[in-house]
Amino acid sequence: MKIENVIKKFNGDDIYRCPKCSTNCKINNISLVCENNHSYDFSKKGYIHLISNYKPTKYSESLFSARKFVFSNGFYEHIAYEIASILKDYNLINVLDVGCGEGYYIKFLKNIFSNSYFYGIDNSKDAIECAVKDDKINPYMLANLSNLPFRDNCLDVILNILTPANYNEFFRVLKDDGILIKIIPTENYLKEIRQLLSSEYNNEDIINLIESNCKVISNKRVTKTFLLNEEEAENFLKMTPLTFSKNVSEDIIKKLKEITIELEIIVAVNKK
Numbered sequence: 001m002k003i004e005n006v007i008k009k010f011n012g013d014d015i016y017r018c019p020k021c022s023t024n025c026k027i028n029n030i031s032l033v034c035e036n037n038h039s040y041d042f043s044k045k046g047y048i049h050l051i052s053n054y055k056p057t058k059y060s061e062s063l064f065s066a067r068k069f070v071f072s073n074g075f076y077e078h079i080a081y082e083i084a085s086i087l088k089d090y091n092l093i094n095v096l097d098v099g100c101g102e103g104y105y106i107k108f109l110k111n112i113f114s115n116s117y118f119y120g121i122d123n124s125k126d127a128i129e130c131a132v133k134d135d136k137i138n139p140y141m142l143a144n145l146s147n148l149p150f151r152d153n154c155l156d157v158i159l160n161i162l163t164p165a166n167y168n169e170f171f172r173v174l175k176d177d178g179i180l181i182k183i184i185p186t187e188n189y190l191k192e193i194r195q196l197l198s199s200e201y202n203n204e205d206i207i208n209l210i211e212s213n214c215k216v217i218s219n220k221r222v223t224k225t226f227l228l229n230e231e232e233a234e235n236f237l238k239m240t241p242l243t244f245s246k247n248v249s250e251d252i253i254k255k256l257k258e259i260t261i262e263l264e265i266i267v268a269v270n271k272k
């Protein structure tokens with residue numbers, strides 16, 4: 001991409017801050033530059049790299065390619081529509097998807113709310129490079145969710161979907177009337193894969209953590225079960241951290257005949 005088109009994707013307003021020294025940053029020519037002259041270049045690939053001493057994470061290219069396949073076949077559309085129906089009640093200027101992965105929700109929502117900015121940040125280069133490959137519109141940043149490159153009180157919404165949270169940091173960057181949409185698995189999420197791997201799960205601990213850090217204003221379970229062909233089964237097994245460091249055999253792929261996508265969608269605000 002031409003570098004000027006990359007920069008165009010980013011809101012020129014004064015909302016950025018330096019992840020190194022926390023002073024304000026401004027877009028200056030082809031870089032984002034802070035008051036102490038720390039400078040981050042926009043990349044022709046279509047994003048900005050804000051992590052010094054970057055080390056690859058276990059979220060790798062093959063996981064994001066598999067996720068892209070799964071998303072493009074509509075398995076998470078019921079979740080995306082539910083997010084859109086929440087967002088329609090808010091005045092959206094700046095929305096941040098924290099741990100955006102390959103950017104499915106950003107691309108989906110930008111189609112509906114075309115005047116808003118949908119930022120994607122992730123600390124996996126493979127995620128961000130997968131996201132920008134087919135997205136010339138939305139601004140993506142390689143950054144860590146516990147050190148967000150945004151100033152205090154400048155975002156309207158944070159999406160935090162199947163990704164770790166840092167509530168202090170989220171409420172620092174959210175406006176006073178901003179909302180957090182936190183989406184977590186239920187015990188039924190991918191239960192067919194959990195059964196094959198003999199692993200159990202419930203989300204009580206995460207819910208307790210959310211309730212002790214935020215004021216929950218709504219909470220809804222959204223669910224759908226799909227039949228799978230073998231190609232879909234293989235991609236589901238590759239797209240989930242449940243199979244990290246596990247050998248996915250042909251036998252397991254053949255046994256995975258259906259899949260349940262059940263997530264809990266929690267809307268929360270700052271407790272203070």
Ligand SMILES: C[S@@+](CC[C@H](N)C(=O)[O-])C[C@H]1O[C@@H](n2cnc3c(N)ncnc32)[C@H](O)[C@@H]1O
Pocket residue numbers: 057059067098099100101102104121122123124127143144145146160161162163164241
């Ligand atoms: C299970 S994936 C979910 C991705 C996406 N939200 C989705 O629903 O498809 C978790 C994502 O969180 C990202 N992640 C994990 N720790 C992170 C951190 N400290 N800062 C930023 N991103 C992080 C991973 O790279 C990965 O893309």
Ligand SMILES: [Zn+2]
Pocket residue numbers: 018019020021022023034035036037038
């Ligand atoms: Zn700085």
